Amino acid sequence: MKILVAETISEKGIEVLINAGASVDVNTKLSREQLLGIIGDYDAIIVRSVTKVNEEFYQKATKLKVVGRAGNGVDNIDMEGATKRGIIVVNTPESNVVSAAEHTIGLLLASCRNIPQAHARLQERVWDRSNLKGVELLNKTVGIVGLGRIGSLVATRLKAFGMNVIAYDPYISDARFKKFGVEKREKLEDLIKESDFITVHTPKTEETMGMIGKDQFKIAKKGVRVVNCARGGIIDEQALVEALKEKIVASAGIDVLVDEPNPTSPLLDLSNVVVTPHLGADTVEAQDNVGVTVAQEVISALKGEMVPNAVNLPTIQSRDLEVLKSYLQLGEILGKIYYQLEKEAVEKVEIMYSGEVAGLETSMITLAILKGLFEPVLKERVNYVNASLTAQSRGVIVTESKEAVADNYLTLIKVKIVSPKGNFTISGTVFGKGELRIVELNGYEFDVTPTPYMLMVENIDKPGVVGQIGTLLGVGKVNIATMQLGRNFADNRAMMVLTVDSEVSKETLQFIGSVEGVVKARSVKI
Ligand SMILES: NC(=O)c1ccc[n+]([C@@H]2O[C@H](COP(=O)([O-])OP(=O)(O)OC[C@H]3O[C@@H](n4cnc5c(N)ncnc54)[C@H](O)[C@@H]3O)[C@@H](O)[C@H]2O)c1
Numbered sequence: 001m002k003i004l005v006a007e008t009i010s011e012k013g014i015e016v017l018i019n020a021g022a023s024v025d026v027n028t029k030l031s032r033e034q035l036l037g038i039i040g041d042y043d044a045i046i047v048r049s050v051t052k053v054n055e056e057f058y059q060k061a062t063k064l065k066v067v068g069r070a071g072n073g074v075d076n077i078d079m080e081g082a083t084k085r086g087i088i089v090v091n092t093p094e095s096n097v098v099s100a101a102e103h104t105i106g107l108l109l110a111s112c113r114n115i116p117q118a119h120a121r122l123q124e125r126v127w128d129r130s131n132l133k134g135v136e137l138l139n140k141t142v143g144i145v146g147l148g149r150i151g152s153l154v155a156t157r158l159k160a161f162g163m164n165v166i167a168y169d170p171y172i173s174d175a176r177f178k179k180f181g182v183e184k185r186e187k188l189e190d191l192i193k194e195s196d197f198i199t200v201h202t203p204k205t206e207e208t209m210g211m212i213g214k215d216q217f218k219i220a221k222k223g224v225r226v227v228n229c230a231r232g233g234i235i236d237e238q239a240l241v242e243a244l245k246e247k248i249v250a251s252a253g254i255d256v257l258v259d260e261p262n263p264t265s266p267l268l269d270l271s272n273v274v275v276t277p278h279l280g281a282d283t284v285e286a287q288d289n290v291g292v293t294v295a296q297e298v299i300s301a302l303k304g305e306m307v308p309n310a311v312n313l314p315t316i317q318s319r320d321l322e323v324l325k326s327y328l329q330l331g332e333i334l335g336k337i338y339y340q341l342e343k344e345a346v347e348k349v350e351i352m353y354s355g356e357v358a359g360l361e362t363s364m365i366t367l368a369i370l371k372g373l374f375e376p377v378l379k380e381r382v383n384y385v386n387a388s389l390t391a392q393s394r395g396v397i398v399t400e401s402k403e404a405v406a407d408n409y410l411t412l413i414k415v416k417i418v419s420p421k422g423n424f425t426i427s428g429t430v431f432g433k434g435e436l437r438i439v440e441l442n443g444y445e446f447d448v449t450p451t452p453y454m455l456m457v458e459n460i461d462k463p464g465v466v467g468q469i470g471t472l473l474g475v476g477k478v479n480i481a482t483m484q485l486g487r488n489f490a491d492n493r494a495m496m497v498l499t500v501d502s503e504v505s506k507e508t509l510q511f512i513g514s515v516e517g518v519v520k521a522r523s524v525k526i
């Protein structure tokens with residue numbers, strides 16, 4: 001077992017690797033060229049957030065079996081590239097969350113009390129207390145965006161300061177808000193308007209990047225203070241610079257930047273900003289936890305043992321699993337559509353297997369459905385291994401039922417998602433040698449082969465709507481591959497599912513949404 005440790009992990013972690021009999025090279029100063037030059041010799045690599053484990057890397061890493069991420073976020077690792085090569089990716093999602101939460105509080109206090117600025121003056125032997133007046137936290141409102149592991153730890157700690165804690169996280173159940181004694185805000189807009197302090201704790205996703213930007217600063221309280229200890233760019237850096245200069249934002253505490261580790265951000269030049277170079281997880285305790293955990297996981301994975309924090313599944317190879325593979329793909333797709341169409345917290349997921357599929361090992365398919373369901377909001381942090389636990393920790397009840405025969409199909413998976421606003425259903429089948437089909441969506445019947453880009457439109461069933469949508473897609477330079485209509489005569493509604501060759505832009509989607517008769521239009525990525 002030859003392991004390269006390419007970013008700093010604790011000595012305790014290195015000891016675990018050596019004691020397991022691995023040949024370990026610790027080389028944290030390699031240039032990209034040097035890394036690519038030697039990675040072909042290694043069975044495993046351990047990285048943190050800096051090393052880009054991407055296609056270029058995999059092409060050189062011909063012997064690689066495991067990537068160990070000593071930490072939480074895996075946005076620097078191309079998961080698809082790893083999975084298709086059978087490389088297992090492991091991380092340590094729980095090991096540094098307390099440190100990240102404490103660093104958030106540190107940045108919040110340091111920035112609202114100007115501690116680093118005062119420190120710098122005094123080190124210059126200047127005793128000058130002017131322009132250093134801060135604010136108290138007591139009785140102020142803090143808005144937490146993302147009430148996951150770190151967001152909830154921050155909430156608990158800030159409540160102890162006597163703060164009024166509100167949060168926006170449309171993807172978790174009301175029970176979780178209650179559990180942490182946090183007031184829920186249905187809209188980000190409301191949280192922004194009410195908050196004296198805003199701190200973000202979401203993963204980096206297409207939806208969260210720039211979610212606090214120019215428009216949000218326009219409606220924020222003058223003098224709001226912000227903290228980003230999650231990922232660079234969730235608070236748009238350029239908009240933040242302008243808001244800080246205009247004193248709309250009084251101060252910012254920033255641990256993460258868009259262009260790490262060579263930042264050029266103008267944020268670094270502003271006197272009302274306190275910055276740290278991605279130190280959220282840099283404590284003795286977190287690094288010991290992370291180092292030991294990742295080392296144990298990498299060794300287990302190399303030995304072919306079960307790894308609790310495997311982020312992906314290696315390519316399924318056994319013949320039995322060949323049949324399951326199509327259902328796993330179908331399950332992920334069925335799960336993935338819900339949060340792209342709806343913004344309602346999920347209370348319950350009921351999965352009904354009927355026909356041929358009911359005779360298979362469906363527990364894996366259930367995991368695939370849950371993985372797909374949470375992926376649009378949690379990204380890589382949900383995987384086959386933790387999908388069930390993720391549902392449980394988010395207060396989602398999951399049930400499975402089986403029937404030997406499926407109406408109209410040889411095999412059918414139906415997923416019913418229960419939210420406070422009602423039920424959502426989606427069904428799919430597998431034809432022949434693994435041809436996937438979506439055959440039902442909210443009661444509308446289809447026969448759609450899922451593709452990477454789709455558009456789903458619900459509309460009043462009347463003449464002219466379809467034509468206008470076709471025209472708008474043409475104007476937006478989106479080529480339609482297939483189009484199907486499902487109709488609901490009782491409600492005079494119809495649903496269109498289009499498979500398209502490229503992503504439908506937000507602008508085109510807005511135009512489609514404003515066509516008379518269109519009730520809802522959503523772009524879906526598979
Ligand atoms: N600075 C550091 O050193 C450091 C250390 C650890 C983690 N992190 C980062 O902190 C962030 C949070 O980590 P975590 O472990 O708490 O993650 P988590 O997965 O436990 O929680 C994230 C929460 O964000 C919510 N969310 C997703 N999209 C949202 C949206 N559009 N609006 C509102 N809420 C949304 C999810 O529902 C979830 O509850 C991640 O970005 C992680 O990479 C940073």
Ligand SMILES: O=C(O)[C@H](O)COP(=O)(O)O
Binds near residue numbers: 050072096282
């Ligand atoms: O995602 C994480 O675990 C944190 O952002 C820490 O990243 P790091 O390991 O590079 O410090």
